[in-house]
Amino acid sequence: MGFQYDDDVPVAIRSEVPAPKARTNRLLPWAVGGAIAVVAIGTWAIVQRPTTNPDTAVTPAETETAPSEALLGHRPYADAPAEVLTPLASNPDIRLRSPAAKAFDNLQAAAAREGIRLLPLSGFRSKQDQQALFFDVKAERNQSVTERASVSAPPGYSEHHTGYAIDIGDADQPATHLETTFEQTAAFRWLQANAKRFSFELSFPRNNSQQVSYEPWHWRFVGDVESLRLFYGDRGTPAAQ
Structure with missing residues (x-):
């Protein structure tokens, strides 16, 4: 509902109104006050309006799929797709991603030429395999x-899920398999001197930043972009077993 200002009154009638100006003066404070209130409300609305760009806003779905935090020192990994896994030449029951499998076959052959018998003990493991290994043994x-x-x-947090990690033993000293005493074998010494040539590195050296126990038998392939992304991408330090 609007106010009836003097200009809305016909001229003939306006001349007979005794004090039109006084009525206008009474309404003026209300009009000015109303205008100020409208401006204030508008300003408040502008200040309160979110400034997030809708094109860059993170949706709930994106939040749910964000990388998980480390668990007990270990980082999360998805299972490698079955189609990217290749059996090792020396043991078809053990599989790695194709680049890692080829590199290990070459590494193993090179060691054999120098009288070192490297034995693959474990390669790709699914989350289901890790479930039993972690909880049943616990x-x-x-x-x-x-x-x-x-x-x-824990299951879901093993490097073995990636298809790039492998446990290696010395075929001539089976008592050292998956033991820290593996570091005393000729196989371990050979790996220390030569593994980098085949793009393998020790995942858990002594006093590693993740506080995972020293595992001289556990090596990972870091010879392609995907392996680097998994183990080093936006993390800064080596990843989990």
Whole structure:
């Protein structure tokens, strides 16, 4: 509903109105006050309006698929697709991603030429495989989760899921398999001197930043872009087992 200002009154009638100016003066404070209120409300609305660019805003779905945090020192990894896995020449039951499998076959052959018999012990492991390895062995050994996590990654957090990690033993010293005493073997010394030529590196040296137990048998392939992305992309430090 609007105010009836003097200009809305016909001229003939306006001349007979005794004090039109006084009525206008009474309405003026209300009009000015109303205008100020409108401006104030408008200004408040502008200040309160979100400034996030809708084109760059993170949706709930994107938040749900963001990378998970590390768990007990280990980082999350998805299972490698079956179609990218290749059996090793020396043991078809053990599979790695094709570039890693080829590199290990070459590494193993080079060691053999120098009288070193490298034995692959474990390659790709699915989350389901890791479930039993982590929880069943934990119960069998009466370990706490932190004790178990110091030597084995929880399911979903193992480098073996990627298809780039492999456990290696010395075929001439089976008692050292998956033991720190593997570091005393000729196989380990050969790997230390030569693994980098084939793009393999030790995942967990002594006193590693993730506080995962020293594993001289656990090596990973870092010879293609995908492996680098998984183990080093936006992380800065080596990834988990």
